[in-house]
Amino acid sequence: MTGAADQKTDQTKNATVRKTLISWFRENGRDLPWRRTRDPWRILVSEVMLQQIQVARAIPFYERFTERFPTVDALATAPLAEAIRAWGDLGRYRRVVNLHRTARIVVEEHEGRIPADPEVLVTLPGIGPYTAGAVACFAFERDVPFFDTNMHRVLHRVYFGPEVPEPAAKRKELLALAAGLVPVGDGWAWNQAVMEFGALHCTARRPRCEECPVSGHCSAHPGMPGALAAAPRAPKREPADRYEDSNRYLRGRVLAQLREARAADGLELRDIQSRLRRDETEVGLPRLRGAVRSLEDDGLACTVPARDSDDSSPGRAVAEERAAYDARPPGGAGGEGLAGIRVTLP
Ligand code: SF4
DSSP states (O other): OHHHHHHHHHHHHHHHHHHHHHHHHHHHOOOGGGOOOHHHHHHHHHHHTTTSSSSHOOOOHHHHHHOOOSSSHHHSSOOOHHHHHHTTTOOOOOHHHHHHHHHHHHHHHHTOOOOOOOOHHTSSSSOHHHHHHHHHHHHHHHOOOOOOHHHHHHHHHHHHOOOOSOOSHHHHHHHHHHHHHOOOTTTHHHHHHHHHHHHTTTTTSSGGGOOTTGGGGOTTTTTTTHHHHHSOOOOOOEEEEEEEGGGGHHHHHHHHHHHHHOOOOOOEEHHHHHHHHTTTTOHHHHHHHHHHHHHHHHHSSSEEOOOSOOOOSHHHHHHHHHOTTTTTOOOOOOOOOGHHHHHHHH
């Protein structure tokens, strides 16, 4: 086949895949709150929340957060502690710190308007190429390419074949392909369609190839189910890797106690320990201090010496006690020297 004929075939395939997936999306796409709006602030909040978080879980958090902070200005003028409270226990707490910083930058440097240009968006805290492209496309209807895991998988399968045991195409190649596929004037529908198709139909482990509207144009068809069955599975996690034993879980529990405490002067470390015990989370003070320190490092908590602590030097507890997770404290195995620390939201 000549180069010109190849090109024509590609164009025909591209046009068919685009038309088919957009029409599939119109019939099967979920009615999600962030699909009913083009408000850049709401789109940004949804995209920040949705990274590695399931749609169904994110919805109530999105509703509550945007009710409390309906505009970028509302978040920019609120204390960070309020933003952390409104974030609730969605997890991935550094995101809310970054979102708060982004809101302030947007107000101070962009006249309160979320930028439409992905190259400007990507300079804001916590916004990577995916989020920048998604905001530009879903809020401003710009015909820009980008992809998340679902989109990556769909495009790889349709154009290069199964992504297992090893991907046949590099990320760069897929991005170039994605750029050529975005239909002029219909980028919103196309990007939503590919994303939704990957989430609901061409899923990672159980693609529905037998009833697939693009199977006739898919390079992975009909071998996809067989390739998945033959692909090595990730080893099962050992009990030691349980989420409840992780520092991520502990950070979330500590933040939950600080949010619920409400008092502006926070809680003493030992109070936090007692509250966690009531919630059936047993943790020693040194490990708890390590979790608090990592929250401080991420801008999610502050510490000061407790009011009745013998230590009268402000900040000394922070400056001198550099306990890592599970390290023994200077004052003894029980962590007595750590108890006189007060922890607050920032
Ligand atoms: S045929 Fe299978 S692998 Fe190809 S797009 Fe459809 S569901 Fe995905």
